[in-house]
Amino acid sequence: VAGNAEKEFLGQMLLCREGDRREGILLRQGRGWINFPALGHETLMVLAGSLSATDLLFPYFRDRPLMLSRGMSHLQLARDFFATSSSSSAGRNWNLQNGNRASGLFSVATPTGAQCLPAVGAAWGIKLRGEQRLVLCTIGDAATREGEFYEAVCFAVQLALPIVFLVEDNGYGISTLTRDMLPLRFPVFDSSIVTRVDGRDAQELSRAGAEIFSSVRGGAGPRILWVELDRIGSHSNADDHRVYRTPEDLDQMVKQDPVERLARRLVEAGEMTREELEAMRQEAAKRIADVYQQAAGEPGPDPSRVMEQLYAPEAPPPQPPPLRPDGEPATLAGSINRVLRASLEQDPRVLLFGQDVEDPKGGVFKLTRGLSSQFPGRVVNAPLAEATIVGAAIGLASAGFKPVIEIQFVDFLNVAFNQLASQVSTLRWRTNGDWTCPMVIYAPYGAYTRGGGLWHSQSNEGWWAHLPGIRVAVPSTPEDAAGLFWAAIQGDDPSLILVPKRLLFERREAPEYAAVPFGRAAIRRTGTDVTVVAWGNCVQLACSAADQLAGEGRSVEVIDLRSLVPCDWATVEDSLRKTGRLVVVQEDSVTCSFGQAVISAMTTEPHRFDLFLAQPRLVSRPDVHIPVHPDLAAAVLPDVERVVEAILSTLR
Numbered sequence: 096v097a098g099n100a101e102k103e104f105l106g107q108m109l110l111c112r113e114g115d116r117r118e119g120i121l122l123r124q125g126r127g128w129i130n131f132p133a134l135g136h137e138t139l140m141v142l143a144g145s146l147s148a149t150d151l152l153f154p155y156f157r158d159r160p161l162m163l164s165r166g167m168s169h170l171q172l173a174r175d176f177f178a179t180s181s182s183s184s185a186g187r188n189w190n191l192q193n194g195n196r197a198s199g200l201f202s203v204a205t206p207t208g209a210q211c212l213p214a215v216g217a218a219w220g221i222k223l224r225g226e227q228r229l230v231l232c233t234i235g236d237a238a239t240r241e242g243e244f245y246e247a248v249c250f251a252v253q254l255a256l257p258i259v260f261l262v263e264d265n266g267y268g269i270s271t272l273t274r275d276m277l278p279l280r281f282p283v284f285d286s287s288i289v290t291r292v293d294g295r296d297a298q299e300l301s302r303a304g305a306e307i308f309s310s311v312r313g314g315a316g317p318r319i320l321w322v323e324l325d326r327i328g329s330h331s332n333a334d335d336h337r338v339y340r341t342p343e344d345l346d347q348m349v350k351q352d353p354v355e356r357l358a359r360r361l362v363e364a365g366e367m368t369r370e371e372l373e374a375m376r377q378e379a380a381k382r383i384a385d386v387y388q389q390a391a392g393e394p395g396p397d398p399s400r401v402m403e404q405l406y407a408p409e410a411p412p413p414q415p416p417p418l419r420p421d422g423e424p425a426t427l428a429g430s431i432n433r434v435l436r437a438s439l440e441q442d443p444r445v446l447l448f449g450q451d452v453e454d455p456k457g458g459v460f461k462l463t464r465g466l467s468s469q470f471p472g473r474v475v476n477a478p479l480a481e482a483t484i485v486g487a488a489i490g491l492a493s494a495g496f497k498p499v500i501e502i503q504f505v506d507f508l509n510v511a512f513n514q515l516a517s518q519v520s521t522l523r524w525r526t527n528g529d530w531t532c533p534m535v536i537y538a539p540y541g542a543y544t545r546g547g548g549l550w551h552s553q554s555n556e557g558w559w560a561h562l563p564g565i566r567v568a569v570p571s572t573p574e575d576a577a578g579l580f581w582a583a584i585q586g587d588d589p590s591l592i593l594v595p596k597r598l599l600f601e602r603r604e605a606p607e608y609a610a611v612p613f614g615r616a617a618i619r620r621t622g623t624d625v626t627v628v629a630w631g632n633c634v635q636l637a638c639s640a641a642d643q644l645a646g647e648g649r650s651v652e653v654i655d656l657r658s659l660v661p662c663d664w665a666t667v668e669d670s671l672r673k674t675g676r677l678v679v680v681q682e683d684s685v686t687c688s689f690g691q692a693v694i695s696a697m698t699t700e701p702h703r704f705d706l707f708l709a710q711p712r713l714v715s716r717p718d719v720h721i722p723v724h725p726d727l728a729a730a731v732l733p734d735v736e737r738v739v740e741a742i743l744s745t746l747r
């Protein structure tokens with residue numbers, strides 16, 4: 096980069112630095128929320144020269160320079176700083192964490208390293224489409240110790256994905272020296288994919304970036320660009336690095352500050368005069384001050400809109416093609432297989448990903464049998480890595496796919512909890528709808544089977560229902576399974592469908608399948624004395640109890656919620672209006688469960704509380720894990736007898 100181009104580059108770096116300086120001043124005045132100074136990281140702006148407009152950047156929180164160089168404006172960063180109504184997140188998220196879809200910038204989730212798996216998912220989507228784009232995923236040096244980083248590199252190497260992991264190695268994770276912790280130094284990675292560069296030298300960085308991006312774009316597989324630079328500022332405005340760094344160390348950093356070094360060099364080489372440099376600084380300061388002043392004067396976010404963009408706007412799903420098997424009783428497993436096949440046939444964006452889903456196994460419960468043979472390349476075995484499965488699905492969704500992922504048993508969805516809770520659940524809301532996460536996660540779940548024990552019988556829907564932004568359903572019939580899967584795949588939200596294992600192969604007469612919109616309960620028995628609310632396995636317990644009590648002249652209404660989030664409170668309320676009595680049955684444990692949520696929803700609103708003629712009851716597993724021996728399992732799981740007893744108690 097010579098002459099004018101270098102001057103222009105210096106100008107960009109000065110503007111970037113001025114943004115940090117301005118935010119620091121404002122924060123000391125008690126304005127704005129947070130700043131992670133990028134002082135010393137500005138040279139990374141040079142990489143933009145080798146990126147194309149359609150490349151995707153999955154940044155982390157110290158990437159002001161890259162965000163600016165990828166097209167985010169200073170004004171937008173200023174709005175984000177004040178979290179105004181026109182900030183990227185409409186005031187919901189920290190500044191420097193907001194992406195911008197139009198600029199190909201993914202939104203940052205604060206848990207360090209959480210961007211890596213979505214980034215490889217996007218790179219996979221790009222490769223599947225045969226596009227020439229690449230993904231640049233940045234990460235701090237300390238964060239390379241997060242497990243998700245290793246999973247991401249591994250998946251990228253496995254599939255030779257077009258992705259560059261840019262490690263911004265400033266030697267510190269807050270106050271902790273990473274020198275002896277950095278996996279790149281051990282080394283853990285094959286040296287052929289790692290390129291180490293002195294990031295204080297923009298020319299060297301530019302050369303390395305151009306070579307690496309071109310190789311990755313050409314299909315040579317992923318690379319790690321390990322850039323050593325200095326974090327000249329403290330970790331954030333809440334940190335003071337003088338507490339843990341020596342004055343000599345700080346002096347040394349300032350001496351080798353790449354921005355000032357370039358400025359000195361240009362003056363010494365006669366490319367610009369001292370006066371010109373001074374004018375450039377003043378111009379930067381003025382421009383940034385103006386921009387922050389403008390943003391400061393803009394209205395703050397509107398509290399009445401805080402619930403918006405948690406979910407996609409509701410739209411009735413289109414009807415599925417005819418799916419019911421002719422002349423034979425249906426099973427839940429068969430209906431899932433049929434709806435998956437129909438979805439793959441109908442929508443080229445659908446991609447099925449999960450452990451053992453390919454033929455000849457076709458899934459450990461055979462839910463995907465025959466599909467990989469019919470749709471090669473679109474039904475793909477996943478590595479034994481649930482965070483990779485969910486994380487990659489986020490990236491696929493961001494690249495325009497409709498991922499449908501199988502988690503072999505719900506018990507192992509916990510491994511992907513970070514991706515689910517930090518990314519899937521928050522993405523749409525935190526970007527005010529700019530980025531979305533349409534995907535379907537399904538998992539066999541629940542007990543009442545032989546010998547499932549601790550990790551093959553969990554019914555933990557309360558955990559998942561607690562995450563705003565994810566829709567949760569638990570079908571109990573073949574037609575509902577087909578209808579809910581269909582609706583979920585047509586929708587624009589992340590949906591989690593928990594499929595009771597015990598019901599998978601039960602043969603039942605089923606009506607023709609129709610789409611089942613989320614948030615619509617089904618009434619399985621009509622009655623006037625007591626309302627019983629259940630879902631999944633417990634619907635049958637409730638129906639058996641209702642049938643038994645019908646013989647004794649008791650009229651019990653059974654509501655199968657089908658979908659927990661959103662929940663059909665209106666149907667429960669309408670039933671209560673008739674009965675005045677409520678029993679909720681669940682196999683989950685008590686504390687913070689969905690059963691408690693149902694009772695709370697019905698008793699904490701005065702107009703509903705007034706409907707009660709008796710105390711509501713919860714029939715539930717107590718707060719204990721599921722044991723393996725059937726005698727112990729029977730001791731903790733709800734059964735018909737307990738449901739009958741609870742119903743009668745509300746009538747006494």
Ligand SMILES: Cc1ncc(C[n+]2csc(CCOP(=O)(O)OP(=O)(O)O)c2C)c(N)n1
Nearest residue numbers: 157205206207235236237238265267268269
């Ligand atoms: C999962 C997680 N753990 C802890 C934190 C708190 N935290 C924020 S930044 C940080 C250090 C990051 O260091 P590094 O990755 O080197 O990036 P740098 O700040 O140096 O740019 C920590 C521990 C977090 N955000 N996420």
Ligand SMILES: [Mg+2]
Nearest residue numbers: 235236267268
């Ligand atoms: Mg660091």
